[in-house]
Amino acid sequence: MKKILGLDLGTNSIGWALVEIDDNGNAVKIIKLGSRIIPMDERAMSDFNTGALKTQTAERTRLRGVRRLQERHLLRRERLHRVLNILGFLPEHYSNSIDFEKQFGKFKENLEPNLVYRHDESTDSFEFIFKKSFGEMVNEFKKTQPSLFYNKSNGVETKIPYDWTIYYLRKKALTQKIEKEELAWLLLNFNQKRGYYQLRGEDEEEKLNKLEEYYSLKVVNVTADIENKSFRKDEIWYNVELENGWIYRRTSKTPLDWVGQIKDFIVTTDIDENGNIKIDKDGKAKRSFRAPSEDDWNLLKKKTESEVLKSDKTVGCYIFDTLLEKPTQKINGKLVRTIERKFYKQELEAILKCQLGFHTELKNSELYTVCLEELYENNDNHRNSIGNKDFAHLFLNDIIFYQRPLKSKKSLINNCPYETRTFVKDGIKETQGIKCIAKSNPLFQEFRLWQFLQNLKIYEKEKIVDGKLKTDVDVTNEFLKTEEDWVNLFDWLNERKSIEQKMFLKYPPFNLKKNAEKFRWNYVEDKEYPCNETYSAINAKLKKCENIPASFLTKEQEFSLWHLLYSVEDKYEIEKALKKFADRNELGDDFVNEFKKFPPFKKDYGSYSEKAIKKLLPLMRRGKYWNKSTFHPQTIERIHKIITSEYDEKIRNRVREKAIQFSNIDDCKNLPLWLTCYIVCDRHSESGNIKQWKTPPRY
Secondary structure: OEEEEEEEEOOOEEEEEEEEEOOOOOEEEEEEEEEEEOOOOHHHHHHHHOOOOOOHHHHHHHHHHHHHHHHHHHHHHHHHHHHHHHHOOOOHHHHOOEEOOOOOOEEOOOOOOOOOEEEEOOOOEEEEOOHHHHHHHHHHHHHHOHHHOOEOOOOEOOOOOHHHHHHHHHHHOOOOOOOHHHHHHHHHHHHHOOOEOOEOOOOOOOOOOEEEEEEEEEEEEEEEEEEEEOOOOOOEEEEEEEOOOOEEEEEEOOOOOOOOOEEEEEEEEEEOOOOOEOEOOOOOEOEEEEOOOOOOHHHHHHHHHHHHHHHOOOHHHHHHHHHHHOOOOOOEOOOEOOOEHHHHHHHHHHHHHHHOOOOHHHHOHHHHHHHHHHHOOOOHHHHHHOOOOOHHHHHHHHHHOOOOOOOOOHHHOOEEEEEEEEEEEOOEEEEEEEEOOEOOOHHHHHHHHHHHHHOOOEEEEEEEEOOEEEEEEEOHHHHOOOHHHHHHHHHHHHOOOEEOHHHHOOOHHHOOHHHHHHEEEOOOOOOOEEOOHHHHHHHHHHHOOOOOOOOOOOHHHHHHHHHHHHHOOEOOHHHHHHHHHHHHOOOOHHHHHHHOOOOOOOOOEOOOOHHHHHHHHHHHOOHHHOOHHHOOHHHHHHHHHHHHOOOOOOOOHHHHHHOOOOOOHHHOOOOOHHHHHHHHHOOOOOOOOOOOOOOOOOO
16 A cells, blocks of 8 residues: 655645555545645735735745844843933933833833823823923024014914924034933934944945946026937927036927926946046047936935035934924935934944033943943853943944844854864863865865866867877867966966856967867866956956055965955945055055955855865965975875885775875875875765664664
8 A cells, every 4th residue: 555645736725635545556545635725815816916926934034024123123222221220311201111120121011101201190291301402492493494483474483393302402412411311312212213234245236337326416408409309209309407517318298397406316427447437429428317216225325325424414413404494304215315324323422422521420430330230240251341441332332233243154064074173072072073165265266276177178079080080089288288388277267257168268378269169178168167266356456456566466465355355244344454454564545445345255165174175285286386395294294104105094095095106295296186185184085974883773
């Protein structure tokens, strides 16, 4: 008897049945059956029918991400509550609503008051508690907008929202003292809106030879170009002259009444490799215009940031001063869109720096120690590491703008089959595998390229040999006759990111020219193979820098620069690290400007560890790159015992058979990987953890 599981897959359900059949394939009985309905709403079913696939799992993942962000925001708020309570900065009505005994920093059940509004039980109304600062703000508006408060036509006075007080306080706190409760309001506000944070490489990819910028420009003049007719009969070409002298050409069915209006544009400018603007045949810059869409959030972010930078103000000052000039301005989604976190962090840092001089609590080292013990009761290491800091550091880096580091997932990286490390844990000796090397590591890049060359063969598709026509004749030795030829080919490939057959056969010393089609290599003909991606990328950036000596990029410098670019993921920290590297090597600012835009290396890994490759690589080199002084001492000892046939239980007979042709250490060059592994590690593809079982295991 056999059992068969049958599945019926539907659009939003799965039916199943487990049946038993006899030897003739006839069903004997149904063991069990059932169905699983996948719940999908009407919108999801409609999207599914139109081909817009979005699984329930993807939707659950999105919602889980939202919950995590909310939970982390609440956790930061709870930590902030605990510190502000110790400092005595929280308003009394707000502090009384928070539990500081059991659920530290959380609001008590069914309570979540607004910090700036106090409930008056006698009148059952809410009172704004910062009326003094509100009055100061109103006086500012009366100076700049006197007509705002009294309209002669209807005799109605315009009211200013209490909520605008937060922007006034953000400006005032930069130069003057604000009350401690007001500072608590600011800190909680920054905790709620703390800007957008991106790791390196998460930015929108820069288009090669294209510069996209966001502009808001005033239209000076509009003229119809009647001579150049549109391919659509009902449309006319218009030349729209902008305030900076640019001409925007577009078609329209109706006359463009744009003079005096401000229009938003995304301007794409063509640039060359040196960053210079390309010129068309008429001597004009090559530019194209398009209207921004809602999806261009990255460009909208850049526009907001450029306007804030142009104003030379903090975000809070920029918002408040704009409201003074134009009280009808909408803030969220209009004046300030998505903006980088560094703008908020710089503003709060300036505020705290000023307020430290006015509030003695913020300079009290004993209070600071109490706060650290409150937050890090069981984390002695972190508490000690920031024990010599101040409240500004605590608020900025440990609470409000704290960014949880991404999980390394190092456990998912394979262990090296050859190298391990031994350590003692709880008095027990343990052995652990060493993780494999990153593919972008310069050592792996060289290792892979030598392996590529060792396996390389060049074939002539048709050739007369001994009077007979033969196909795919190996002619590698005719093109690469000496050690120098191989080394020159290695140098040529080492400067390239990748290679494919057509480009390989154009290697100048081959001198094939039109005869290249008569030859092929032993790799897949239409596939592109990696060469030295790391060296080529770094070298390309260095060529754009000025006053970089040709001898700068040594093996040591390449590894140091790679390690810096590989390990630092924050795009602001990478700039600081590059600045230190440039100062240490006496390089200019153009070096930092070029390499801060360097795309992060992929997190791919090889099959061996860095420690193993350092032992294997010296035996795979040839020509000027081979140097027996780079051999590992253990490798030299093994080679000596193999050559002299000295007994060593760690060297198997199979290894001696493979290396029987060696007469001295100078023969150990340009070795294939399998033979190198036998000589250095005593094995190649054999498993290193084979266990011998004398009896079957019992479970």
